[in-house]
Amino acid sequence: AENPCCSMPCQNMGVCMREGDSYSCDCTRTGYYGQNCDIPEFWTSIKVALKPSKKTTHHLLTNYKWLWDIVNKIPFLSNFIMRAVYKIRSSTVDSPPLYHTGHDYTSWDTYADRSYYTRALPPVPPGCPIPMGTAGRKELPSPEYIAETFLARRKFIPDKRRTNVLFNFMAQHFTHQFFKTDFKKGAGRTWGDHGVDLSHIYGENVERQHQLRSFTDGKLKFQRVGGEEFPPSLADAPVHMIYPPYVPEQKRFAIGHEFFGLLPGLFVFSTVWLREHNRVCDVMKELHPDWDDERLFQTARLILTGETINIIINEYVQHLSGYNFDLFWDPELLFKDQFQYQNRIFVEFNHLYHWHPLMPDQFHINGTTYGMKDYLFNTDLVFKHGFGTTVDAMSKQIAGQIGPKNIGPVNLKVAVETIKHERNLRMQGLNQYRKRFGIPPYKTFLELTGGDAEMAAQLEEAYGDVDAVELYVGLMIEQPAPGSVTSETIIEMGGPFSVKGLLSNPLCSPQWWKPSTFGGDAGFRMVRTATLRDLFCRNMDGPCGLVSFAVPE
Ligand code: MNH
Numbered sequence: 001a002e003n004p005c006c007s008m009p010c011q012n013m014g015v016c017m018r019e020g021d022s023y024s025c026d027c028t029r030t031g032y033y034g035q036n037c038d039i040p041e042f043w044t045s046i047k048v049a050l051k052p053s054k055k056t057t058h059h060l061l062t063n064y065k066w067l068w069d070i071v072n073k074i075p076f077l078s079n080f081i082m083r084a085v086y087k088i089r090s091s092t093v094d095s096p097p098l099y100h101t102g103h104d105y106t107s108w109d110t111y112a113d114r115s116y117y118t119r120a121l122p123p124v125p126p127g128c129p130i131p132m133g134t135a136g137r138k139e140l141p142s143p144e145y146i147a148e149t150f151l152a153r154r155k156f157i158p159d160k161r162r163t164n165v166l167f168n169f170m171a172q173h174f175t176h177q178f179f180k181t182d183f184k185k186g187a188g189r190t191w192g193d194h195g196v197d198l199s200h201i202y203g204e205n206v207e208r209q210h211q212l213r214s215f216t217d218g219k220l221k222f223q224r225v226g227g228e229e230f231p232p233s234l235a236d237a238p239v240h241m242i243y244p245p246y247v248p249e250q251k252r253f254a255i256g257h258e259f260f261g262l263l264p265g266l267f268v269f270s271t272v273w274l275r276e277h278n279r280v281c282d283v284m285k286e287l288h289p290d291w292d293d294e295r296l297f298q299t300a301r302l303i304l305t306g307e308t309i310n311i312i313i314n315e316y317v318q319h320l321s322g323y324n325f326d327l328f329w330d331p332e333l334l335f336k337d338q339f340q341y342q343n344r345i346f347v348e349f350n351h352l353y354h355w356h357p358l359m360p361d362q363f364h365i366n367g368t369t370y371g372m373k374d375y376l377f378n379t380d381l382v383f384k385h386g387f388g389t390t391v392d393a394m395s396k397q398i399a400g401q402i403g404p405k406n407i408g409p410v411n412l413k414v415a416v417e418t419i420k421h422e423r424n425l426r427m428q429g430l431n432q433y434r435k436r437f438g439i440p441p442y443k444t445f446l447e448l449t450g451g452d453a454e455m456a457a458q459l460e461e462a463y464g465d466v467d468a469v470e471l472y473v474g475l476m477i478e479q480p481a482p483g484s485v486t487s488e489t490i491i492e493m494g495g496p497f498s499v500k501g502l503l504s505n506p507l508c509s510p511q512w513w514k515p516s517t518f519g520g521d522a523g524f525r526m527v528r529t530a531t532l533r534d535l536f537c538r539n540m541d542g543p544c545g546l547v548s549f550a551v552p553e
Pocket residue numbers: 168169171172175179180181182183263350353354355356358359410411414417418421
């Protein structure tokens with residue numbers, strides 16, 4: 001007989017357990033009871049009645065600028081709201097995690113085996129009649145068909161919020177320190193360490209880190225080109241890097257992450273963080289003449305970790321959210337609470353961050369246009385145009401909109417692979433995830449496509465039932481939420497993973513969050529005041545042009 005859990009009967013995060021031909025739902029601490037955990041307890045019904053919907057909250061935060069202009073200036077109010085954002089977002093993530101890909105249920109390995117990504121929802125149960133449980137078609141269309149029909153770019157669609165190419169590369173650069181799928185072991189496995197560890201700058205293990213270090217004054221190895229610091233050549237720092245055969249030896253650079261020779265934008269970020277590291281080492285050596293190389297290196301790494309988090313919250317997430325409330329990073333706001341300073345990367349977080357639509361097909365630098373073929377692995381253009389000019393150009397070019405039919409040709413196969421991975425992992429559909437993250441499931445295809453009737457009809461043809469729409473596909477075809485860069489589901493799922501990941505960093509713990517961790521007041525100040533503009537302008541020869549995450553109007 002069919003597993004009755006296949007129809008996902010348990011609501012409100014109740015856990016389904018098969019009992020022969022029947023099932024039970026474990027409703028413990030869900031605030032609901034009944035066969036399917038669908039009847040609210042008294043206090044739950046009060047809470048539900050009073051709680052504004054996620055849509056309402058989003059609307060409030062992205063409108064009423066005059067109101068937020070006042071709130072932002074009153075510390076009592078802005079602290080209250082910022083703390084609420086930290087608390088509400090991070091409490092949405094299970095910590096410790098409940099599921100991973102090794103088992104369909106909670107197991108010791110879920111907690112202990114860090115070579116797995118964790119999962120917010122367990123897989124579609126085994127032995128279900130059809131791929132998505134009981135909803136939709138017996139057989140889903142091929143990943144190739146799905147990608148070509150719904151995801152492939154016809155004509156470049158620019159982002160309405162004027163997100164630029166610098167943002168695009170920050171996204172890719174920043175997230176690849178923790179999204180590191182170990183494809184040899186499977187799509188649910190990772191070779192990363194589950195958080196903001198700057199392994200993309202310093203390498204994922206001590207051997208790689210040692211190759212990248214100069215062992216004098218805490219600094220990283222570098223080479224001078226035209227008077228400016230750049231990552232060392234592979235000959236000087238022999239680490240494993242992925243380059244195609246046609247890239248000549250002297251144009252191969254040694255970087256923390258082995259993929260980062262791929263794109264000039266990643267090379268730019270690798271370069272600026274390298275310069276920042278060595279600059280911070282100089283400052284620290286001045287303050288602490290007695291420190292050895294090791295201590296200078298380790299302290300600079302912590303300072304750069306803090307700078308990263310500050311820039312990500314104050315500027316990157318700020319831009320992404322479109323909120324008129326000014327976000328900021330203050331770990332102290334959580335010191336009165338119980339808070340788990342531990343983090344795991346969820347496979348759903350990885351998939352929702354496949355923002356390949358951001359990538360334009362061409363890059364404009366100082367009057368020259370590069371097609372994708374001339375851009376991939378071509379770090380030469382950074383030297384040809386100059387570092388500053390390249391950064392300015394990336395700040396002035398609008399990136400693609402994260403939405404349907406906007407993935408360029410080079411990345412379409414990545415989309416195909418992602419769909420295949422989701423099917424291998426038996427991931428539940430978009431609507432199940434919407435419920436898990438507190439937003440109502442879509443009732444119709446038309447609602448999902450935001451009124452695009454043609455696409456809704458094609459989707460219905462493909463999936464049969466809106467509950468069968470796959471997670472990644474659904475995330476990519478939703479329209480951006482009003483005022484934001486990404487869709488409602490990406491915000492409501494990504495927000496929790498992102499806030500939890502940033503605020504659970506050990507730097508944020510009451511024990512670590514103090515000047516001595518960062519070599520004293522000067523280092524602590526660097527952490528708390530870091531900005532994107534300073535990061536670039538302090539580490540650049542010549543005039544500093546536009547450094548921003550959006551193209552100004
Ligand atoms: Mn991208 C994974 C190519 C831009 C985010 N990306 C992959 C994979 C390839 C790839 C290949 C592995 C696919 C698979 O087998 O599942 N990505 C590219 C190329 C470009 C690119 C060629 C630009 C051109 N990628 C971007 C951008 C982002 C991004 C921009 C924005 C954040 N990509 C990801 C994420 C993964 C990924 C996240 C998953 C990484 C992992 O799990 O290891």
